[in-house]
Amino acid sequence: MTGVPASAGGPSGTRGAAAAGRGDAEGTPGPGAGAVSGGAGGPQDVRGGLDMREENPGHDGPGEQDEHGERDEQDGARPVRGGKIAAAAVNQASLWNVANxxxxxxxxxxxxxxxxxLADGGYDPAWRSLAWAAFAVAMITDLFDGHLARTYNLVTDFGKIADPIADKAIMGAALVCxxxxxxxxxxxxxxxxGRELGVTLLRFLVIRYGVIPASRGGKLKTLTQGVAVGMYVLALTGWLATLRFWVMAAAVVLTVVTGLDYVRQAMVLRRQGIAERRTALEETRA
Incomplete structure (x- = not known):
């Protein structure tokens, strides 16, 4: 709860104080966001005193029964931990979401x-078909997990690290095989x-200046690579074998072109970042 004693207006006063200091969804403090008077407890930071109902909207007000028939504790009975700790707990709880x-x-x-x-020497059409099915499932889930994470706010630190690893692992395994x-x-x-590892390293090198966004060419490259590799995994013959050659050729061209474009973006981003820092330093000295 907010930590405001009942003498400050009871439950309704508590809700009003919490709402006054909440601000907007981006973390911008609202009116009266400096501190909330805590009576005997003195001033209290708003982030540390937000009503727990802000993070658990299903909970009822103080003293009311929730859906399990239990009653919440009265105001001031137990201090609420800081916003950062609460956010960490939420992230930890969301580790097992559908995107992850x-x-x-x-x-x-x-x-x-x-x-x-590689079963049965790697040339059996039946085993290659099963391998293609596994590869197709991996490619399809790659399209959905990122979309679900962004749409339903399921982004976690685990997902940020594991998602690109999973993408490169399945593609690298297929190419090496x-x-x-x-x-x-x-x-x-x-x-x-080499292009994939180089672009990843390039992103880390310029991350101090900004983030290189994924381009449409990069997305088209990923799609073309997936189709081409999938066609090579299958034991195709005739005109389909010829077609997969040209699809792979297109994927290679897109790989090179988009890789060079990422290098250009990184150079521009670094140049702009250095210029902005120099300008800010000069303004500070002035």
Whole structure:
């Protein structure tokens, strides 16, 4: 609860004080956001005194029964921890959300895909079809987990780290298997994986100046790569085998072009960041 004693206006007074200091959804303090008078407790920071109903909207007011028939504690009975601790608890509780579960599924599919791809020497059409199914599931879940995380606010630290790892793991495993079996030249595998690792490293190098957004070309590259690799995983013959060659050629071209574009964006971002810092330093000295 807010920590405001009942003498300050009872439950209705408590709700009014919490609402006055809440501000908007972006964390901008509202009117009276400096401090809330806590009676005997003195001034209290608003973030530390927000009503727990702000983070658990299903809870009823003080002294009222909730859906389980239990009563909330009266105001001031127990102090509420700071907003940062509460936010950390929420993030920890949301670890097992649907977006992260899809990411974990993709990670588990990697060893299964490799086993299916290399079963019976790696050239059996039946096993290759099963390997393609595992690869297709991984690609489809890649499309959904990020969308679900952004749409329903399911973004977690685990997802930020595991999602790109899962993407590169399934694609890298497929490329290495195909090259190892002689279906795909090794220079294609080295080029694609080198580009992915290079762009990831580039993002980290310029992150102090800003974030390089994903471009439409990069998304098209990912889609083309997935289609091309999927066609190579299948044991195709005839005109379909010719078609997959040209799809892979398009994927290689997009890989190179988008990689160079990321380098250009990184250079521009770094230049702008240095200029802004220099201007801010000069203004500070003046």
């Amino acid at each position: 579960l899809l990411t974990m599924l993709r990670l588990l599919l990697v060893p299964g895909f490799v086993a299916l791809m 195909l090259s190892g079996l002689g279906d795909l030249p090794w220079w294609v595998t080295v080029l694609v994986l």
